[in-house]
Amino acid sequence: MKILIYILAFVLTTPALAANKMHDEVAVMDFDTFAPMLEKEDEHTYVVNFWATWCAPCVREIPYFEKLRKNYQDQNLRVILVSLDNPDHMESRVIPFIENHNIGSEVILLDDVNANRWIPLVSEEWSGAIPATVIYNNSFRGFYEKEFKYDELEEIVLPLL
Amino acid sequence: MFLMLAAFGTGVFADGVGVGDQAPGFNLLNVDGNYVSLSDFENERGVVVIFSCNHCPYVVAYEDRMIELHNEFAPQGFPVVAINPNDSIVVPADSYTKMIERAEEKNFPFAYLLDADQTVFPQYGATRTPHVYLLENKGEYFEVAYIGAIDDNYRDAAAVEEKYLANAIQALMAGERPDPEFTRAIGCTIKVQEN
Structure with a gap:
């Protein structure tokens, strides 16, 4: 009986632990530390999305980025979700959001208030409104200051895979 | 390499005005029930137009600073006008x-x-809240003198290093051009209905 309870407890808690494990830590970084993620020169296609938990259109489109990742991660697609939340809200908002939405993509928190310096380094086209997304690989680079629908993402990404 | 490519222009993103252009007029309902138009400010030295709203956390972070800016600069001829x-x-x-x-x-x-x-913000080319357009009274019309952010630290007013907007107003008062005349900031998208 004791063993049964143990097994039951194990079965019930392990998936939750595993999910937590994935985002135990969301890396917090300034722009210069983050910048190489916008310039990787490998075989992958990167979808880098700037979002925040308080941004309604961002929250609406995040499931589409997750779906895109699930569908195409075996074809060299990588999704990076760059949170612009206040780092003070990491435990109260960012981590719970990631857990509640079962986010499997890599999440980082960009903690760099001097946005006037780094926004044009992401894209000269970016006014600073979020959501905003960079999609790039070795032969393509696109910047989108908009809320995506899933089909629109596929339309851009599929030819790149 | 891509960062090098990003080197042209000060970036006018959509249709809208740039620094040096004539500011589009407007006549919009104020919270006091009266209509306010740009031409109502013909006796001021300029107008600080800030596209703003209630819900955006970046706006909320700046509300007190918007009040302070108005209280400091309205008596000197540069009132704030917020537009949602x-x-x-x-x-x-x-x-x-x-x-x-x-x-x-x-x-x-x-x-x-x-x-x-929603006819005024596209004429200005505003894309987010908050989004500042500092206008200078040229006598016959208002000219856009500065576009961008209020300062360089939305999170902590005490940690601001560069007060872009206040510096720009002071430049105009000194008969100089704002420098920088264009800055960027993270903000909330302006919300329109989908077609």
Whole structure:
């Protein structure tokens, strides 16, 4: 009986632990530390999305980025979700959001208030409104200051895979 | 390499005005029930137009600074005029009624107008809230003198290193051009209904 309870407890808690494990830590970084993620020169296609938990259109489109990742991660697609939340809200908002939405993509928190310096380094086209997304690989680079629908993402990404 | 490519222009993103252009006029409903138009400010040295709203955390972070800017610079001829460009069906928190509530709560000393037809913000090319357009009175018209952010630290007013907007106003008062005349900041998208 004791063993049964143990097994039951194990079965019930392990998936939750595993999910937590994935985002135990969301890396917090300034722009210069983050910048190489916008310039990787490998075989992958990167979808880098700037979002925040308080941004309604961002929250609406995040499931589409997750779906895109699930569908195409075996074809060299990588999704990076760059949170612009206040780092003070990491435990109260960012981590719970990631857990509640079962986010499997890599999440980082960009903690760099001097946005006037780094926004044009992401894209000269970016006014600073979020959501905003960079999609790039070795032969393509696109910047989108908009809320995506899933089909629109596929339309851009599929030819790149 | 891509960062090097990003080197042209000060970036006018959509249609809209740039620095040096004539500012589009407007005539919009204020939270006090009266209409306010740009030409009402013909006796001022300029106008600080800030596309703003109720719901956006970046705006909320700047509300007190907007009040301070108005209190400092309105007596010197540069009043703040906030304009809410958001569709209230998309964002109920930004409805006219909620604007009145917010203006009363914060005791806004400046006009807080509703771009009800969403026709003014596209003429300016505003894309986010908050988004500042500093206008200079040229006698016959208002000219756009600075576009961008209020300062370089939304999170902590005490840690601001560069007060872009205040510096730009002071430059105009000194008969100089603002430098920088264009800055960027993270903000909330302006909310419109989908077609």
